[in-house]
Amino acid sequence: MKIAVAQLNYHIGNFESNANKIINSIKQAKSDGAELVVFSELALCGYPPYDLLERKEFVQNCLATLDSIAKECDTIAAIVGAPEINPAPKGKNLYNAAYFMADGQIKQIVRKTLLPNYDVFDEYRYFQPNNEFNIIEYKGKRIALTICEDIWVNQPFANAFSKDKLYTIAPMKELAKFNPDLAINIAASPFSYTQVDVRRSIVSNKAEQFNLPFIYVNQVGANTELIFDGNSKVVNSKGNIVIQSKAFDEDYFTFDSAEIEKLPAITPEETNQLALIHDALVIGIRDYFQKTGFKQATLGLSGGIDSAVTVALAVEALGSENVRVLLLPSQYSSDHSIKDAVDLAENLGIEYHIVPIKNIFNEFNTALSPIFEGLEHNLTEENIQARIRGTLLMALSNKFGPILLNTSNKSEAAVGYGTLYGDMNGGISVLGDVYKTDVFKLARYINRNGEVIPENTIVKPPSAELRPDQKDSDSLPDYDILDGILFKYIEQNQSPQEIIEAGYDEATVNKAIRLVNINEYKRFQTSPTLRVSSKAFGIGRRIPLVAKL
């Protein structure tokens, strides 16, 4: 059986655009002589639709569009992910379903059994879990069709306390009882820099375990914070990849299922973490703008590493003509900072303006002097400078339309080393899931073919430059140490005691963790953060603000 795989970038709620993409791929597959074309999980509505699934008109529009797609499936069959209204009188309102269409109609519906409800996933909020299994029979082939999480059984997390994936049902085992010829999994599996590897090994293991050729079809593209890398693939029954789609881009390919076992094993997808993070952030920025209907970005260049990496990524995502920046020096800015920022802007060929903030800062101090009389300048005045900058950048955004990018990195966001309503402003956080030590590596990666980010920006000691001779290391542990502690606390969910036992200094651990805990309120009010790790700040990490920790 000739099969086509369509790895597409869907826009949540944009049924017209999604249906057009799907129908175009169906037509392509028909003209390629394919007998079946496969799309990803919840393709028609885009993933994750969140509470739009609770809106009647959203689901009805989706189902009406589905019917129009079914009509295209006359000489070909298609598998399309979309919600199904639960016909039972009780239970959750919907199923997360895969529609098998042929002969111009919906022939069979397969429902998702394992509903992820951890980290960024809340599928029990919307969906009833399936508990009945059946095979799809088509053109003499018996197809075991599953949806995303259905194959993620027995995959415990790094932190041993969690049993999140230790499900009591194993859908592939149930389907194996039907003696399938072929397995298909349709997915909306978000990217993280470790996920790509894990996911491949799961698909390979399932193919090998059940001795079945395995077709894996993932969504691609970013929807706000969640980035989908695609990386769809065909794996033979020995678990070797024989076809591999593009990462971070739409793709389409066809193959004959009878040939899978004869195709040579190929090199798997890219798993270099820096390359993955880089590519993910670029598509993350690009899709945020494209899907919200904006073209241009702005940000403030300080001469430091975070804004430098952010602007370089923005230029890759949007083009240099669509990025315009401000340099906002104060009396505490060093000459080299301005020079480094100018060099960067000129390397990138982007428009920049220099707007000194000194006079505005002085006017704030004058206005506050009756109330602050006799008190020394402290963090308050540092924050005022950051907020003046934030206000100037938002003024540019409001006047000309570019969206402000948040340049905070994950280390800063973690310990609250940033000013709320100041340098934490922005519509989307580009580096908020990238630790400072990785931001430096990313800068080197960006410079891999020649200097984009000035060398001085990379080598000088990090500083917020909000008071004379300030350095990050005045307030924070060295980033090498800090990031090690943060990774264990956040990504690995280790207890303070475990981190200390791993060899970190007790006082440093306690200070770092205390800072993480008392700064939940700042992160609560931050923009969405492009997620590249297995545990990003945002919807996937929910800590009560008033907790005593």
Add this chain to the structure above:
Amino acid sequence: MKIAVAQLNYHIGNFESNANKIINSIKQAKSDGAELVVFSELALCGYPPYDLLERKEFVQNCLATLDSIAKECDTIAAIVGAPEINPAPKGKNLYNAAYFMADGQIKQIVRKTLLPNYDVFDEYRYFQPNNEFNIIEYKGKRIALTICEDIWVNQPFANAFSKDKLYTIAPMKELAKFNPDLAINIAASPFSYTQVDVRRSIVSNKAEQFNLPFIYVNQVGANTELIFDGNSKVVNSKGNIVIQSKAFDEDYFTFDSAEIEKLPAITPEETNQLALIHDALVIGIRDYFQKTGFKQATLGLSGGIDSAVTVALAVEALGSENVRVLLLPSQYSSDHSIKDAVDLAENLGIEYHIVPIKNIFNEFNTALSPIFEGLEHNLTEENIQARIRGTLLMALSNKFGPILLNTSNKSEAAVGYGTLYGDMNGGISVLGDVYKTDVFKLARYINRNGEVIPENTIVKPPSAELRPDQKDSDSLPDYDILDGILFKYIEQNQSPQEIIEAGYDEATVNKAIRLVNINEYKRFQTSPTLRVSSKAFGIGRRIPLVAKL
């Protein structure tokens, strides 16, 4: 059997404080001769603990504290809500459990069957649902013990599309098979101004349906956005309330279970919506400060209704000595606004300072003039004023420590009529779940015993005063109409078509809903909002930012 009910205000993660409160009530109950004392759902860790339940040390601390509580239960039994580690090798890591303690140890554990996973609830994220039922036998009594949602079966939501509470299992029916003498439900049921009524009717109906006296024990107090009203009660087997605890305050009472049927039916709890909203917001503010360890609040008084109501509530919650405000007039502020704000501050007896923003505003305009040359003043300059005010208020907060209160109302938050990083600043949003039309009613309620909020503030047309003679009605439909549309769209999840069919003008409906949809990004970056309605912005309403709607 003599039973004590302890309705307490728990602090999430503060095991020491929570355990002390629980142990003090156990001691009180012992000295009162009670044989059983009942605490609420997840009492020991506080509700909602969110992802702290994924932290090993959090659960271990909780369980260690539980053991110390059990030791106090020598001459008395207690029912205490706390998580239990799921002993099975697969499934979710925890149960949401009620520990029955007697003879100095844990005697029996009852697990929650129905896990709410809608609106603000994500219990499937952490807990395995129970599917085994048993009764507690103690001193010759057979007790049917359930946890919160377990009695909320067959309670469809207002919007007919949802089947969220149409569970396939009915725990009370299962327990009825054991012929209980008495039913107890321990809860952490958050307040909304409609919930109080619905909840009472559910408890009454269950008592009547199963012909059982019913003891309902709820948590009280606020944890960030979620407010718990308490309203614990004892209901006789005819469904009449015979004992009713305080609302919005800790309470403790005892009774003899043999006497329940002989006690007279009493007046149910307060259900006047304005009184409820008022009391909820006051405890919401108070607990936010108390549980984060802050004492003082600040905000900007504009002379308008939102800041007036917010400051009056803050003074009730924190005391006039703990509220200090700024008046931040610009060249567009009317004289009456300043006078109204001064009158209000003096009525309340709070410290205030007047800081004109004109000079700072001019300095911003000067700094931006090379970039904005030749362009007319527009929304950009209005936003600059709002951000100057936000920065001045945060400067006061940073210098002296008071937490800034967000004064946005729900109508504004819904349609994005507010400046991000400006007047939307603040640690907690007091009125963000109260529509503008209800803010006016709340002002009248606050003035019920004499003028606190100046009459002129209540009767003048709402204005942001960011340009000459500006009125809210220049940009927005009349609030009566707007709020009607918003309520149907947000609380009732009605489609635009349904709202139009209910008699609203089509263009107005489409405009209002478009504004709601395109302003998700602003609400995403807002502080937590004290929740008083059945659908508040925040964790209970999750809309993708990049969706095409």
